[in-house]
Amino acid sequence: MSTSFPRSARVRASAEYARVFEQARRTSDPLMSLHWLPGDGAARLGLAVSRKVDTRAVGRNRIKRQLREHFRRLRGSLPGGDYVVVARPPAAKAEPSQLRTTFERVLTRAGALPAPAAGGTMPPGLNSPAPPPTPSSPTKPVSDAG
Numbered sequence: 001m002s003t004s005f006p007r008s009a010r011v012r013a014s015a016e017y018a019r020v021f022e023q024a025r026r027t028s029d030p031l032m033s034l035h036w037l038p039g040d041g042a043a044r045l046g047l048a049v050s051r052k053v054d055t056r057a058v059g060r061n062r063i064k065r066q067l068r069e070h071f072r073r074l075r076g077s078l079p080g081g082d083y084v085v086v087a088r089p090p091a092a093k094a095e096p097s098q099l100r101t102t103f104e105r106v107l108t109r110a111g112a113l114p115a116p117a118a119g120g121t122m123p124p125g126l127n128s129p130a131p132p133p134t135p136s137s138p139t140k141p142v143s144d145a146g
Helices: 014-023 057-077 089-093 096-110
Strands: 025-028 032-038 043-048 081-087
Touching: 014 032, 014 043, 014 081, 025 096, 032 096, 043 057, 057 081, 057 089, 057 096, 081 096
Parallel strands: 043 081
Antiparallel strands: 025 032, 032 081
C-alpha cells in the first residue's frame, strides 16, 4: 500500500463522522479517544481536535499532523474501516512519542492492532509457576441419609 495520505484515506464529510460516532466501538485514554467502525474498504482516518484541547491553531495542527503521520505509517497493517480520533486537553502538552504510544495503545485496545508480544527470551509459560490444582470431585458418592 502507498505511504501517501490521499483524500480517499480521510473521513471528511460530517455525515461520515456522525455515522462513526453513532455506530462505532469506542476506546479511551486520557489523551484521546478512538471511535472505530470496521468496514470493507481501506482504513480511513478522521481527526477531531477542538479549541478546548488547545486554543492556538498551531497546537491543534501539531497534534493532527503527528497523528496523521503515524496513521499513514500504520495504515497498511490496519483492518479496513473508519477511525476517528478525538483529542483531549492533555494531548496539547504531550510529547510526540506520547501521542504515538497512546494512539497505538487505543488501536490495540480496540482490536485494530495485535497486542504486543511479551518481552524476554523465554517462551511464555516456561518460567511461570504451575497452576494451582483444581478441586477434584469426591471419589465416594455422598449418601443422602439423614
